[in-house]
Amino acid sequence: MTQSPSQSPTHDTQWPRWEVFKQDSEKRPYQAVGSVHAGDPDHALLTARNVFVRRPAAVSLWAVREADILSATPEELAAHPAVLDTPGEADTYHVGVKKTHKRSMTFVDLVGTVQASGPGEALRQAQAAHADALAWLVFPEAAIARTDDDPGTVESWFAPAKDKTYKQQQYYGVIGKHVGQLKREGRMPRRVNEEPHVADHKVYDHPHDQPARTLEANAADVEVNP
Amino acid sequence: MTAPAPLTLSETQQAALIRKLTALADDEIILAQRGGEWTGHAPILEEDIALANIAQDELGHAGLYLELRRALDGSNPDQLAFTRDAAGYTCARLVELPRGDWAFTMLRQYLYDAYEAVWLDAARQSSYVPLAEVAAKAFREERFHLQHTALWVERLALGTPESLRRTQDALNALWPHLGQLFQPVAGEAELTGDGVLPDLNAVRVRWDGLVVPHLTDRCGLTLPPAGAEQPGREQHTEHLEPLLAEMQRVARDHPDAELW
Numbered sequence: 001m002t003q004s005p006s007q008s009p010t011h012d013t014q015w016p017r018w019e020v021f022k023q024d025s026e027k028r029p030y031q032a033v034g035s036v037h038a039g040d041p042d043h044a045l046l047t048a049r050n051v052f053v054r055r056p057a058a059v060s061l062w063a064v065r066e067a068d069i070l071s072a073t074p075e076e077l078a079a080h081p082a083v084l085d086t087p088g089e090a091d092t093y094h095v096g097v098k099k100t101h102k103r104s105m106t107f108v109d110l111v112g113t114v115q116a117s118g119p120g121e122a123l124r125q126a127q128a129a130h131a132d133a134l135a136w137l138v139f140p141e142a143a144i145a146r147t148d149d150d151p152g153t154v155e156s157w158f159a160p161a162k163d164k165t166y167k168q169q170q171y172y173g174v175i176g177k178h179v180g181q182l183k184r185e186g187r188m189p190r191r192v193n194e195e196p197h198v199a200d201h202k203v204y205d206h207p208h209d210q211p212a213r214t215l216e217a218n219a220a221d222v223e224v225n226p
Numbered sequence: 227m228t229a230p231a232p233l234t235l236s237e238t239q240q241a242a243l244i245r246k247l248t249a250l251a252d253d254e255i256i257l258a259q260r261g262g263e264w265t266g267h268a269p270i271l272e273e274d275i276a277l278a279n280i281a282q283d284e285l286g287h288a289g290l291y292l293e294l295r296r297a298l299d300g301s302n303p304d305q306l307a308f309t310r311d312a313a314g315y316t317c318a319r320l321v322e323l324p325r326g327d328w329a330f331t332m333l334r335q336y337l338y339d340a341y342e343a344v345w346l347d348a349a350r351q352s353s354y355v356p357l358a359e360v361a362a363k364a365f366r367e368e369r370f371h372l373q374h375t376a377l378w379v380e381r382l383a384l385g386t387p388e389s390l391r392r393t394q395d396a397l398n399a400l401w402p403h404l405g406q407l408f409q410p411v412a413g414e415a416e417l418t419g420d421g422v423l424p425d426l427n428a429v430r431v432r433w434d435g436l437v438v439p440h441l442t443d444r445c446g447l448t449l450p451p452a453g454a455e456q457p458g459r460e461q462h463t464e465h466l467e468p469l470l471a472e473m474q475r476v477a478r479d480h481p482d483a484e485l486w
Contacts (some may be wrong), residue, residue, distance in 0.1 A: 014270070018387070029408065036272045046374045050276035156369035160283075 014096030018145075019069055020045040020052055021062040021096075021110060030062055030135075032096060032105035049147075049157050055164045059154065061147045068143035070119035071096075073135045077127065082128075086120035091140035092201070093122035095134040108137060233353050233422070240298055242413025243354070246423060247295045248306070249411055249459055252317035256466070257281075257338060259473050267326055276374060280335065283367045285328050287342075290360045291466035297356065308477035312466045316411075316459040320321055320403040322466045323461040326409045326422070329392035334400055336375035337437065341407050348424030357422070376440060383445035391447045394447055402453030408433075409458065 015037040021030040033052045038044035053061065058086035072083050093116045096108040111130065116122035124137040130136065147153055235243060261281030268274035292303035321338065324332055346368055349361035382389040408430045410418070417423045441447045477483075 037270055038272065043381070047272035047276055047379060049370070050279050050374070054279050069410055138417055150367070156366045160363075160367050160370070209408075 015039045017066040018063040019046040019066060021064065022052055023060040024059050025058050027057055030110040032108035038150065045145055045147055053099050053158060053161055055161050057161060058158050058223060063145045064139050064143050069137055069139045071135060071137035072123060084120045084124045086118060088118035090117045091142055093119065093138045093140055095122065095126040096137040097126065097130045098135040099133060101134065139141070186188055238413060239417055242411065242417055243294055243396060243422065244298055245411045246414055247291045249316045251288040251291035251320050254284040256317040256469065257321040258285040258288065259296050259469055260321065261335065263325045264276045264312065264331065272275070276323050280371050280449040290364060294356055294360060308474045312462050312470055315462065315466060315470070318403070318459060319463050320399040320400065320406060320407045322463045322469065324465055326396065327392055329389065330396040330399065332375055332378040332382065333393060335371070336379045337400060337404060339368055339372040339375050341433055343372050344429050344436065345424055348429055350425065353421035375417065379440070379443050384445050395440065396448055398450050406456045409456065
C-alpha cells in the first residue's frame with residue numbers, strides 16, 4: 001500500500017498481491033483490511049474470506065490487484081508530482097482515503113467514485129476533494145473482483161461468521177471448570193516461572209522482592225471477564 | 227399451525243442413530259486432524275489459514291454431531307474424541323490416509339466436502355428436528371469449503387504437467403476409498419425409511435452428478451475404475467493408530483487435566 005508508484009516492482013516469486021476491501025453492512029463503506037496473495041480473482045476472494053471474514057461481520061468483499069491500485073501520501077506527491085500524471089484507462093475510479101494513524105482493523109475507507117481519464121487524474125481529484133488525508137488510493141471499477149450478492153453466497157460466505165464470536169482468552173484457559181471455581185478451591189496455576197509456593201505462600205521470598213502476591217491477585221490478572 | 231408431534235425413536239432406532247452420529251463425527255475429527263497437520267506447512271500463508279479454518283469447521287461439525295449423541299445417551303464428546311482407540315473409532319478409511327502432498331490434501335477435502343454438502347443438504351429435511359437444525363448450520367460452511375477445494379482441484383489439474391500428475395495420482399489413490407462414505411451403518415435403513423436420515427443412494431447420485439463432471443469435463447482428470455466392495459467402518463488402515471496417538475497424547479498424559 002505504501003509502495004511508491006515510481007518504484008519498479010522487484011522480482012517476486014509470490015503470486016500477485018491483492019488488496020482486500022470489506023463491507024461490514026449495507027450501510028458501511030468498503031474498507032481496506034489487508035492483502036492476500038492469489039493466482040486469480042476467484043482465488044483472491046476465497047482466501048480473502050478465509051483470512052479476513054472468519055469471524056468479523058461482512059456482507060461483501062472486493063479484491064483489487066495491487067498493480068491496479070495507485071496510492072500516494074502527501075509526502076510522496078511532494079517528492080514525485082509526476083505521479084498525478086500516471087496514465088491509464090478512462091473509467092470510474094474508486095477513491096480511498098486514510099484519515100488517521102490510529103491502529104485499527106481497517107486503514108483506508110472507500111469514500112466514493114470519480115470519473116477520470118486515468119489513475120493519475122483520479123488521484124488528483126482525490127487529493128483535491130480530501131486535502132487533509134494521510135494517504136489516497138484510487139483504482140478503476142474494472143479492476144474489482146467482487147463476491148456475488150446472491151443469498152446462497154451471503155449464506156455460505158458471510159452468515160457463519162455471525163455465529164463465531166470472539167472468545168476471551170480466559171475461555172481457552174479452562175477445561176471443564178470455570179476459572180472462578182478453581183480460584184475458590186485454591187487450584188489456580190501460577191505463572192510458569194514463579195518461585196515455589198506452599199498453598200498461597202511463596203516459599204523463598206527474595207529480600208528485594210515485593211511482598212508475595214496473593215493467589216487472588218494472580219487470579220485477578222487472568223479473570224478479565226468473569 | 228400446530229407444531230408436529232416430536233418424533234419418538236425406538237430403542238433400536240436410537241442405537242442406530244448413535245452409531246450414525248458417531249461415524250459422522252469420527253470422519254470429521256480425523257479429517258480435521260489431517261488438515262491440522264498442515265498448520266505452519268501449507269504452500270502459502272493464506273492457504274495455511276484457509277485450511278486451518280476448514281479443519282476447525284469440520285471439528286466444529288463433529289462437536290455438533292457428538293452433542294446430538296450426548297442428548298441421546300449422555301456421552302461426553304471430549305471423552306469420545308480423546309479416549310477411544312483405533313478399534314473404537316468408526317471413521318472411513320478415506321480420512322485416515324496420510325496427508326500426502328497439496329494435491330492429495332485438496333482433492334480429498336474436495337471429495338469429502340462434496341459428500342458432506344450433499345448429505346447435509348438432504349439432512350436439513352430430517353424428521354429428527356435436532357439433526358435438521360445442525361445440518362442447516364453446517365451446510366452453509368460446507369458450501370463454502372466446497373467452493374474453495376473445487377477451485378484448487380481445478381487449478382492443480384489444469385496447472386502444470388507436474389501438478390496434473392500429482393492430482394491424477396491423488397485421484398487414483400483416493401477413488402477406491404470413496405464407496406465407504408455411502409455405506410449405511412447397521413440399522414440406518416430403518417431411520418432412512420422414517421425420514422430421520424438421508425437416503426445414501428440418493429446422496430450418491432447427487433454427489434456423482436456434482437463431482438464427476440467437475441473432475442472429468444472441467445479438470446480433465448481420468449476417473450479410475452470403480453473399486454471392489456469395501457469392508458465396513460470397523461476396519462481401519464494402519465495410519466489411524468499413529469494419528470490417534472498424536473491427537474490424543476496430551477489428553478491421555480493428563481487424564482485429570484482441568485487446566486491447560
